[in-house]
Amino acid sequence: LMALGRWNEARSAYRRAIALEPDRAQTYVSLGSIERKEGNADLARRLYDTALVVDPGASYARSARAVLRLAEGDVRGALEDAETAVRTTQGYSLPPHAMLASALARSGRLTEANLEIEAANAAMADPDVPGPTDARWLGSALIAAGRTDDAITLLERTRPRGAWLWFYCTASDFDPLRADPRFVRIMNGARPPGQSQGSR
Numbered sequence: 001l002m003a004l005g006r007w008n009e010a011r012s013a014y015r016r017a018i019a020l021e022p023d024r025a026q027t028y029v030s031l032g033s034i035e036r037k038e039g040n041a042d043l044a045r046r047l048y049d050t051a052l053v054v055d056p057g058a059s060y061a062r063s064a065r066a067v068l069r070l071a072e073g074d075v076r077g078a079l080e081d082a083e084t085a086v087r088t089t090q091g092y093s094l095p096p097h098a099m100l101a102s103a104l105a106r107s108g109r110l111t112e113a114n115l116e117i118e119a120a121n122a123a124m125a126d127p128d129v130p131g132p133t134d135a136r137w138l139g140s141a142l143i144a145a146g147r148t149d150d151a152i153t154l155l156e157r158t159r160p161r162g163a164w165l166w167f168y169c170t171a172s173d174f175d176p177l178r179a180d181p182r183f184v185r186i187m188n189g190a191r192p193p194g195q196s197q198g199s200r
Helices: 008-019 027-035 041-054 058-069 075-088 094-106 110-122 130-146 149-157 163-168 172-177 181-192
Strands: none
Touching: 008 027, 027 041, 027 058, 041 058, 058 075, 075 094, 094 110, 094 130, 094 172, 094 181, 110 130, 130 149, 130 163, 149 163, 149 172, 149 181, 163 181
């Protein structure tokens, strides 16, 4: 439901999931991502904070909160969250490295940012065929570092090219690409039924 842009229905399902399993951090992160897309930044922040109360070591939740902080201009807070996420991550380390790259780029530390981009790239299971989640995080980092052509090339290689890719690319991080014809083709190919070209 979330990937299809049916966000009110997804909200209801996630709230039900929280009622049944209140100690699962990722549910709060997913619900927070919907609220952020709907412009409810304060609620999104509270949900990310709750995820980290439930699981202080949840590096994905910390990476998601860093995205929100960076979007609000809190570069220092985003950098702190991203650095903590990299230190504490277990398993899928691409989001923390990519988020740290974005925060470093916004801090003007491009050399360090590009090193983190390489670390994120190395964390992909198959760098030749990125998955949608890989593309969401690494693409955002490439855009922050001014490497928009690399970001679009990454998205073009992403498979499957469907609802999840569309959902991730509706994030404001990808706004610098909106007018690029290559990006428009990617979004047209990934857009789920019922979503218009302007859907966010």
